[in-house]
Amino acid sequence: MEISSTSAGTSPLRIVRRLGDSPRLRGSASGANCPDIFELSNGDFAVIGTDATAALDPHLPPDAARADHERIVVITRNTLIRAKGDIHDA
Structure with a gap:
């Protein structure tokens, strides 16, 4: 999957990998519409x-x-x- 980067002059962001288990492995019957965390090609994360x-x-x-x-x-x-086991310091 590619999305446009918000930084000027950079290539489109891509989802590199999922962090943690898929929704189905976490117990979702359908495996859809569940929280998820992804590492992006620029090192940032999408949630x-x-x-x-x-x-x-307000809080x-x-x-x-x-x-x-x-x-x-x-x-x-x-x-x-x-x-958390998939999140590395470097």
Whole structure:
């Protein structure tokens, strides 16, 4: 899958790999419409989760902020825990 990069002059971003188990392996009967974490070709991460911006934005700590184009996304604890073994320091 390719998406356009937000950085000028760079090649399109690609999903390189899933971090953690697939939704089906985490217990989703259909394997669809579940939280997921992906590593991108530029080293960043993409997250599929529930948009909770409206509910959580007013509760951000004073030293946290988000741009208008950013969203607060919620993923399950299980999704993140099962992905942590795939996240490396380098």
